[in-house]
Amino acid sequence: MTAPTFAGDAVIRVRGLRNSFGEQVVHEGLDLDVRPGEILGVVGGSGTGKSVLMRSIIGLQEPDAGSIEVFGEDVRHLDSGEAIELRKRWGVLFQGGALFSTLTVAENVQVPLKEFYPSFDQALLDEIAAYKVVMTGLPSDAGPKYPAELSGGMKKRAGLARSLALDPELLFLDEPTAGLDPIGAAAFDELTLSLQRTLGLTVFLITHDLDTLYAICDRVAVLADKRVIAVGTIDELLALDHPWIQEYFNGPRGRAAVSSVERAAATGA
């Protein structure tokens, strides 16, 4: 992997972001940096605007104020050509997978490729879709299936395959393990980690899953009081004396996640 080709040291740089829906203010003066090559976990209680933050960064939600830079480019002031160039460099996995229901899994993976690289011949597109499907851990017979025929976990993997179609440098994952069984969730975590290592991805990961945070996140950003109140490794966060953070990581579920990580470390896994 070569060094990132943009100024500054953050892949995503959010400054003074403000979002509101009518009277309700979701974000106020929110700052966040995502460093190249890291997996940043974003946590926060329900309704703290984790998804809204992601939608603002990828340009689906027009913020009231603030600046958002991705790869050093201000996403709020791009002309349509620049916006498309930027979109080629990131992939997004939505919560439900958001697969196009009239296309098969493999055809879903081909959609971004066909859109941006119309000159590729169909045989090459089929091959690319095929190895992407296999790389995301789907069985080879999943290619010709329609989204309605897939289980929740397979939909997420198929969604991930599509978000990786353009070999992005930056990946947005919105609650990738929500609704998966523990085995499926652990497998998805491992897949995320291995793809991140292999492809040198920067990952922006929204999650509620403490196991995911412990297992794969390099740093964690905590959303509360309409802004990011802290960013750091879990140990750094635990050193802070914030009630919500303490409650989150030291609650019964937080402790269970820690002990499972420790057990895994002790058995040399």
Place this chain on the structure above:
Amino acid sequence: MSAPADFQHDAADGGTLRFNGNLSLRSIGDLPERLAAVEGPVAQLDLSGIDRIDTVGAWLVHRFARDHDAAVSGLGTDSQHLFDQVAGADRPVEIRPGQLGTFQRLLAEIGEAVIQAFRTLYGLLGFMGATAMAFGAVLLNPRRFRFHATVHRFEVVGVTALGIIGLMSFLIGIVIAQQGAVQLRQFGAEVYTINLLGRLTLRELGILMTAIMVAGRSGSAFAAQLGTMKLTEEIDAMRTIGVNPMEALVLPRVIAAVVMLPLLGFYSSVIAMIGGGLLCWISLDIPPITFVQRLREVVPITDLYVGMVKAPVFAAIIAIAGCYQGMQVESDAEQVGKRTTTAVVQAIFLVIVLDAFFAVFFTEVGWN
């Protein structure tokens, strides 16, 4: 951006391709075509000169190495890892389901459509039976009747439809009278416009147009509501609690439609006659008092009966088709849209078929 993907062909030592530049999707250019055009034996793929490689570049190199039985060398640790992952993912994957030939597909589609038509008819009949049973159960045990739900449906199906149905009927009355007058004037028989208007609206158009409007307004809403409730598992929750969805959801809707459609149809006929009467007054100089007198002379009371007998039957068809299609929704949201469309098409089709039967029937019994 770094240099685009490129390679040199070195024919020495059994052939070597030396790659350079950026082997990633964005700068891949015409590399696939040029690789396909390489001739002569190639034993070595040297990647030590490249700046960057991503999965697409790795795939192209892997595919070439596989097809030419060549060895790959010169990758850094990370790139080698990436390459191994991509090479390891080389398994046959089908892209789309198997396709039949055109003729076979045509036959298969006809066959499926026929089976589907019979299955729907069968299901609709069964659903009618279930509705009748729910009605019977409520009759035996009137305390189970959902009075409030039914009255609420009266409002949704009937009262809120008054505006649009009134406007539609008024305009249709005007159109019938105007067209009738134009044609009948050729025989000097303009006065028969009133016969045409009165009999047509009471017997046929008032009820038929109202039925079509109610199918579009309420039949579709029934299908969409029940379909959404089915998706969100509300109907399953009801069953678990011990509430019969046929009694709680379907029956109030069917009863509301059966009660409201005759009233709406009558209202529609009256408004249409008012519209037609206004046109007669303005363009044929027939004053309202004469218009009403003439109506009473030429329109037999049986015309009203014909309309009123048809209305509840149409209503039951519309409501049952809507509820049935809603209850058939499974698994995904796309089905709600499809089922709603089907409900409306089915309801209007059945209403028109039945209308034809009724026309023949009433002529046979002498109400003409």
